[in-house]
Amino acid sequence: MKRSLLLIIISVFVLASCEKVSVTADYHVIPLPQEITYTGNNPFELDGKTVITYPRESEVLERTAMFLSDYIKDFTGLQLSVLPDAAGKVIKLASEWRHDNHEAYQLTVTQDAIVINGAGDAGTFYGLQTLRKSMPVHSENKTVVFPAVEIMDYPRFGYRGMHLDVGRHLFPVDFIKKYIDLLALHNVNYFHWHLTDDQGWRIEIKKYPELTEIASIRKETLIGNLLTDIPHKFDGKPYGGYYTQDEIKEIVKYTQARFVTIIPEIDMPGHMLAALTAYPELGCTGGPYEVATKWGVFEDVLCAGNEKTYEFLENVFAEIVALFPSKYIHVGGDECPKTRWKACPKCQAMIHKSGLKADSKHTAEAKLQSYMVSRVEKTLKEKGREIIGWDEILEGGLISPDAIILSWRGIEGGIAAATNKHKAIMSPHYNLYFDYNQGKDIRKEPPSIGEYIPVRKVYDYEPVPDELTEEEAKYIIGPQANLWTEYIKTPAHAEYMLLPRLAALSEIQWVFPENKNYQSFLSRMDNMFEIYKKKECNFAKHIYHISADHPDMN
Numbered sequence: 001m002k003r004s005l006l007l008i009i010i011s012v013f014v015l016a017s018c019e020k021v022s023v024t025a026d027y028h029v030i031p032l033p034q035e036i037t038y039t040g041n042n043p044f045e046l047d048g049k050t051v052i053t054y055p056r057e058s059e060v061l062e063r064t065a066m067f068l069s070d071y072i073k074d075f076t077g078l079q080l081s082v083l084p085d086a087a088g089k090v091i092k093l094a095s096e097w098r099h100d101n102h103e104a105y106q107l108t109v110t111q112d113a114i115v116i117n118g119a120g121d122a123g124t125f126y127g128l129q130t131l132r133k134s135m136p137v138h139s140e141n142k143t144v145v146f147p148a149v150e151i152m153d154y155p156r157f158g159y160r161g162m163h164l165d166v167g168r169h170l171f172p173v174d175f176i177k178k179y180i181d182l183l184a185l186h187n188v189n190y191f192h193w194h195l196t197d198d199q200g201w202r203i204e205i206k207k208y209p210e211l212t213e214i215a216s217i218r219k220e221t222l223i224g225n226l227l228t229d230i231p232h233k234f235d236g237k238p239y240g241g242y243y244t245q246d247e248i249k250e251i252v253k254y255t256q257a258r259f260v261t262i263i264p265e266i267d268m269p270g271h272m273l274a275a276l277t278a279y280p281e282l283g284c285t286g287g288p289y290e291v292a293t294k295w296g297v298f299e300d301v302l303c304a305g306n307e308k309t310y311e312f313l314e315n316v317f318a319e320i321v322a323l324f325p326s327k328y329i330h331v332g333g334d335e336c337p338k339t340r341w342k343a344c345p346k347c348q349a350m351i352h353k354s355g356l357k358a359d360s361k362h363t364a365e366a367k368l369q370s371y372m373v374s375r376v377e378k379t380l381k382e383k384g385r386e387i388i389g390w391d392e393i394l395e396g397g398l399i400s401p402d403a404i405i406l407s408w409r410g411i412e413g414g415i416a417a418a419t420n421k422h423k424a425i426m427s428p429h430y431n432l433y434f435d436y437n438q439g440k441d442i443r444k445e446p447p448s449i450g451e452y453i454p455v456r457k458v459y460d461y462e463p464v465p466d467e468l469t470e471e472e473a474k475y476i477i478g479p480q481a482n483l484w485t486e487y488i489k490t491p492a493h494a495e496y497m498l499l500p501r502l503a504a505l506s507e508i509q510w511v512f513p514e515n516k517n518y519q520s521f522l523s524r525m526d527n528m529f530e531i532y533k534k535k536e537c538n539f540a541k542h543i544y545h546i547s548a549d550h551p552d553m554n
Contacts, residue, residue: 022143027107029133030503030524031187031510033153041148042111047089048078054093056084060121061093063257064128068093071132074534076139089113091131095124103189104154107131109146119154122259126153126187133185137530157463159425160509161190161263161480162502164494167197167274168295168485170241175491177254178535182498184258185531186506191255192330192480194265195243198273198292202242203264207315210278215291216242218274222294225450225487234293248323256325263388264324266316267332269302269309269372276300282309284344295486299339304372305346314379321383328404331376334390338365362396370396377403388425391417406480411465418468418475425480431461432481432505434497435488438540446496447487455543458504459518481505492538499539503528 022045027036052069054061065082068091073079080091095118097106102120105127109115116131118124130151135144162183164171171179183191195203201215217240223233243251255262272282273292280287284303292298302309320329341347342365350356356367370393377387377400388404391413404423407414410430417424426432436451463479481501488494507521522543532539 021141022145023136023139025131025134025136025144025146026527027130027134027147027149027151028520028524029130030521030528031506032515032520032524033107033130033151034512034515035150035152037150039110039148039150043148044109044111044114044146046072046076046078046144046146048080050078050080050089050091051086052080052082052091052093053086054082054084058095058121061095061124064121064125065093067125068128068132071128072135075132075135075137076144077141092116093124093128095119095121097123099123099154101154101158103158104152105130107149107151107153109149111148114146122189123154125184125259126155127151129185129187133527133531137527137534155187155510156512157476157478157509159190159478159480160188160506161192161425161427161478162188162505163192163194163427163480163482165194165197165483165485166202166243167194167267167271168199169489170200170202171491171494173243173247173251175494176251178491179494179498180251180255180258180260181535182502182537183260186502187510188502188506189260190263190328190480191260192263192265192482194267194330194484196266196274197271198298199295200240200242200291201274201278203248203320204242204245205316205319206245207319208279208312211275212242213278215274215278216240218291218293220293225447226295227450232294245319245323252324261326261328262324263326263328263330264320265330265332266313266320267330267334268313268376269304269332269369270297270334270336271332272302273298273300276302279312282306282312284340284347297335297337299337301336301340302372303344303346304341304368305344305348305350310372310375313376317376317380318383321380321385327384327386328388329380329385330388330406331373331380331393332390333369333373333393334408336369336392338363338369341365341368366396367398368396369393370398373403374398374400394420394422404477408482414476415465415467418465418472421475423475423477425478426463426476427480427482428461429482431457432479433484434481434501435484435486438497438501439542446493448497449484449487453501455501455504456518458501459507459516459521461508462513463508479505479509495538496540499532499537500525500528500543501540 052065054065069082091114097117097119099119103122105118105123107127116127201211205211220234220236276283276289277291351364356364358364391407405417406425408427410428414424414426436453437445437448464473464476
């Protein structure tokens with residue numbers, strides 16, 4: 001009798017242990033899709049027999065299908081087959097949906113299939129990201145149940161940017177790829193790569209080898225904060241490095257596969273001290289110059305009256321265009337003191353020769369910078385490219401209407417651009433500079449330039465200024481956040497400054513204002529935090545588990 005009872009108990013235990021454990025997908029992801037309609041039909045249950053399928057003739061969708069297979073394996077442990085034109089129980093990828101926006105997609109879930117149908121291949125990719133983010137991260141040995149649904153989604157803005165400065169501190173290729181993966185996870189489609197600055201030139205230009213032999217290396221680096229730690233101290237250690245053209249090509253290919261476009265920036269005519277150190281003949285005084293060892297703005301800039309300067313820029317941008325397929329090339333244009341130009345005979349001769357007379361709005365030197373940027377723009381236009389510049393390039397009044405303005409000193413640059421029919425990208429430093437602290441208590445924060453931008457402040461930013469008319473508002477093509485790295489030396493530190501503010505940026509880039517809700521955003525962050533942990537990201541925890549026991553430190 002005791003033996004029979006024992007067998008019954010064991011049988012019950014075995015049956016209970018074999019019972020299927022399931023988890024349910026939640027489509028309320030970040031960024032929030034435009035329309036989610038539950039149909040009430042039987043759900044789709046993901047299992048090892050599910051096949052991911054794509055049109056046989058599409059190499060792009062085959063690659064996207066492989067991404068999805070990897071994501072599902074990462075979350076569930078299931079290794080799904082990827083086959084062209086398969087039938088049966090499938091996750092089907094297509095790009096046949098008719099929609100004006102090529103990044104739009106339709107995601108349909110029935111009992112028998114999940115169909116992601118994009119208006120273009122990029123749309124299919126974003127539908128895949130929504131499906132991926134809807135799955136609970138820790139789904140190993142569990143059945144993932146996808147409720148029957150129809151999702152129709154598309155971005156608010158066509159330009160959704162994120163920036164990274166590598167001129168001050170260099171980051172390895174593997175981290176640049178991880179950065180790109182994080183952008184793709186958040187539906188960001190432009191990576192603004194700040195490749196040169198006073199403190200280092202970070203890209204190989206074959207025609208000018210001394211840019212990497214000399215301009216990429218500074219003799220030492222400032223210790224502490226430029227503004228508060230005085231007198232200045234330095235570490236006494238040489239710092240350098242750059243990306244080879246082969247590495248650049250590898251990274252470009254990597255980003256293209258994830259529907260992210262790299263916008264390279266060669267900052268000119270200011271922030272060129274590193275280049276002047278290698279080629280002093282391009283400066284107004286002839287040098288000698290030294291790669292900057294501290295941060296800030298320096299008076300030595302490219303000589304705008306020297307034809308060799310324009311030859312140098314033309315040759316550099318020729319190699320940049322050959323490496324980067326983006327239709328946009330960033331030419332900098334910010335923080336260029338005119339002190340040297342005022343005293344330089346060549347610059348003053350160029351002002352006279354080109355008829356750049358001062359007027360009530362612009363100094364002659366401001367017009368000289370505008371003239372210089374315009375010449376570079378003409379060179380790039382001949383190569384089929386358009387320029388983006390920081391909002392200072394509006395000063396001088398000679399920039400063509402095709403130039404795109406990146407408004408960083410506030411919203412005024414964007415307003416001025418839009419009212420003058422320039423496209424504008426909004427990136428005001430007091431809302432979207434991610435090198436500012438995430439927390440109020442600076443003692444608990446890693447080194448930074450200072451200031452305070454919590455997640456809430458990012459989330460609440462509205463990129464289209466109220467001052468614009470409906471017609472002018474059309475010139476605002478999207479927002480971008482910037483991550484400057486004067487005080488950011490490591491990938492872990494960069495990740496901390498980026499996350500989770502990148503999630504808030506993602507919402508303002510994708511979601512229309514009437515659908516934004518900060519409390520909803522916080523609740524939807526739970527699974528995103530789990531993804532960050534899964535990817536071993538070092539994220540700031542000021543809003544971590546806000547829906548549970550942790551206070552909102554913002």
